[in-house]
Amino acid sequence: MNQPEVDKAHADIGLVCALHMEIQQFLDRCEHVKKYTGGSYVFRGGFLDQVKVAVVQTGVGFARARAATQALIDAHSPPWVLSVGFSGALDPKMKVGDIVVGTSVCDLHGQELKNDVQFPEDPEHGLYVGKLINADEIVRTVEEKLRIAEQYAALAVDLESLAVAQVCQAEKKGFMAIRAISDDCSTDLPPEVISILGETGAGRAGAAVGAIFKRPESIKEMWKMRGDASKAATRLGSFLEGVVTQLYEARH
DSSP: OOOOOOOTTOOSEEEEESOHHHHHHHHTTSEEEEEEEETTEEEEEEEETTEEEEEEEOOSSHHHHHHHHHHHHHHHOOSEEEEEEEEEEOSTTOOTTOEEEEEEEEETTSOEEEOOOOOOOBGGGTEEEEEEEEOSSOOOOHHHHHHHHHHHOOSEEESSHHHHHHHHHHHTOEEEEEEEEEEOSSSOOOTTHHHHBOTTSOBOHHHHHHHHHHOTTHHHHHHHHHHHHHHHHHHHHHHHHHHHHHHHHHHO
């Protein structure tokens, strides 16, 4: 009797992130993680217990996220795709490390996709549920964040979630956007952040060194930024472990 053919490329859950740092803490919880490149994107796959996960690291920005999400779905056909990573808080009550689960994703140009996510909000323990907004570039200043929050009634801002949502809608895949706050509304991000984060999402060491020479006080700001990102990644990794497991169990 012939055994049913197993699709070894298939993944139970797909995850889309811009930066390796955003997903590293989650991958540390997985086993048998392998890395490969496809086109200009970095893929990683492994197992969280019995759940097979596939991750694509897109680099920064909407267009790259959209193309990489399509590549992930074409290669691994996951029934669920999660847009994960860092975001900037638009609500002054939010702290670094808080989690935002998106019930809708919009942009600054009037596009919006609603997402029927039933998730219990718990702000007291750093879990927020509501609208995410995609900006065209990193929103660096507190003034700009507060303006966007007032105009769009969004909780947090990132650069990629709407792109992932659009591809998932077209491909009829389950979608969630889960973001960890890496910068709050207390201070501006250093202006150097835009030049240091390259388009591919790989930190540009040369740009960092150049920034320090031009503005020596930026080194303190960048160390704080790195510490905040590390805190956000740790919380995100822990939260994703629970979500990925629950999504898998709900299907099986």
